[in-house]
Amino acid sequence: MRRKIPMFLISFFLLFFLWEAGRAYAEPAQDEAEKRDKIRYAVKGGILSIYDIPFETYIRLEMWDELGFIFEANNKNMIKYDLPGLYYSRPHIVDNMVWVFENAAPGGKGGIYIFNADTLNFIRKLENKEYSKYEGGVRKIYKHTVISGGSDEDVDKAVIWDTRTDDVDIIKLGAGHYVGSVEVKEDKLYIGSCGESINVWDYNSLEFIGIYTTGKERTNWNEKECITGIYLIGEKLLGVGEKTVFVWNLENRKLTGSYPKMLTNSTVLFYKNYVVEYKNDKFVLRNLEDGKAVRSVKTEKPVEDMIVTSEKIFSTHSGDLLVLALRHNKGLLFYDFNTLKLLKKIDTNGQALSAYKNAVLATDDRSLYKYDIAYKDTEHYEKFLGKIRADNLVLSDGIYYQLLKRFQDYPEVMASAGVFSNFLKSKDLKLQHSFKYARIGERIVSDPGGAPDSGHKENVYGYKVLYEMYNDASDYYFVNLASEWSGEYGKTSSYEETGAIPTDSAKKGFTEQSFFIPPEGKYKGQFEVGEKEPLNFLIYPKRVESVSKGYYEGFMKAVSSDNEDVSLIDKYIGDSLVKSWHEMLKERKSRLTGKDKDSFWFFNK
Secondary structure: OOOOOOHHHHHHHHHHHHHHHOOOOOOOHHHHHHHHHHHHHHHHOOOOOOOOOOHHHHHHOOOHHHHHHHHHHHOOOEEEEEOOOOOEOOOEEEOOEEEEEEOOOOOOOOEEEEEEOOOOOEEEEEEOHHHHHHOOOEEEEEOOEEEEEOOOOOOOEEEEEEOOOOOEEEEEOOOOEEEEEEEEEOOEEEEEEEOOEEEEEEOOOOOEEEEEEOOOOOOOHHHOOEOOEEEEEOOEEEEEOOOEEEEEEOOOOOEEEEEEOOOOOOEEEEEOOEEEEEEOOEEEEEEOOOOOEEEEEEOOOOEEEEEEEOOOOOOOOOOOEEEEEEOOOOOEEEEEOOOOOEEEEEOOOOOEEEEEOOEEEEEOOOEEEEEOOOOOOHHHHHHHHHOOOHHHOOOOHHHHHHHHHHOOOOHHHHHHOOHHHHHHHHOOEEEEEEEEEEEEEEEEEOOOOOOOOOOEEEEEEEEEEEEEEEEOOOOEEEEEEEEEEEOOOOOOOOOOOOOOEOOOOOOEEEEEEEEEEOOOOEEEEEEEEEOOOOOEEEEEEEEEEEEOHHHHHHHHHHOOOOOOOHHHHHHHHOOHHHHHHHHHHHHHHHHHOOOOOOOOOOOOO
16 A cells, blocks of 8 residues: 655655745755755655645746646647548558558549658558548458448448558448448458348458358348447457347357447447446446446537547556547547546647547548657646746846757747746846737739739738837847747748647747847837738747847947948858848858949848
């Protein structure tokens, strides 16, 4: 039994570590190392949570790995790949890869998209024209073959595609009509059909073995149920219809019993000795040994899909998880399978599910998603951020640039923590910005009913960012500002690669501005962000460096329109600090040396 830690001891450790961590900053390196060791010992031993340590303490003690873990666990845990068309299958895991089927298009164009299971990087697409003629909505992957049926080409046939050899075999139902379900176990292939029948073949030779049937003498197919679920447990073969669960003896193929479903026309999920029926906003867990319902649960929205997994989706949970995808991308629900207690809801996309390597994989009509949420702790993370006190941050240049380098994927966190504003404050710099709606360009608009090349020019209006920086220091500064925004693409933007974006709305614009600002000086700049005002906007210092008065004045002279001193230009052409102006300086030099007679005009980037 796990030994419980007395509350007074936890309180003592918490107060001790926070007091220790909050002492004055000027301490010997050995002292800092000891404090890091003590905090790590307390977190590892469960005395403190990683969220109990203040943000400021992590920075002061340069505990970058711990901060990185917190940010990554709560932010960088979702990957999305946008598929090129519409309507895709659930994700299937095959040989550490994710397989996603596209619906067969007219002319036999359907195929399988294959992705790396860890990164969702696209690997290749498998296609077979013969397979796609018969490919339907019912699929089973067994070893390296795909078994499918229920297509419009021939509803009484199933297609078997060996993806290694690319060979295709077609088998016809011995009894029943329309392929409704597929299962393979111990090298036997079972196919359920309408007509309350299950056909069975030898998987390796495809020799037909026999039929499991209810034996009802009915000539009207509509009076018989379609077997849409197959499950083998012990000596039993279960076939699930719209209203009934049929039970056969596995060896002699005789029907030994049946019982009504709890929810008519429900979808079923088998797991160990249980079956889960779900329909609309309700699901029922049922014991397969006696057929009795264990528990019924009503959900907030209709259920689209569900899985049961033993993968450790949450670091704090042990045992099996029941995962539900709500219809219309309304989120995922996570239940403890043994108690059916709701553990967590995540508002995200996904309507067909799988689980692999402690992560949830999902698809909807357009995209493939991966959710790695084992250590995501929204409640404690938000409290952790809420306790940040910007006034307590003491940022040296070294620490600030470490933060930018290590946590460049989370600028919004740095902004909310006051890191950017504090760093500017330490330099006696002030930055402010505003948006202005104005003309940002023009476009050619085709005339109605005109020729393909006809049209007229039309003004385009959108948003510009106007920013000002004030220097209250006695230093001359070089400043590089970074800006990023989400929403409509701006004129200057960086497109994130499809397939590696953290959220569903990750389109972003990005730009940088570089300039010099003298003591008691002011700099004004502007740039366009698109036709719509951004939903989220950040502007922050990427680099601030003090330069000498001589350096500043020399550079200003080098870029001035009346400069004739080539040697002064040469001095700055090789200087990496002013690389934003290198092309302009080279053009200026070419003009002065007679290589380029065109007129020259300076503008600051």
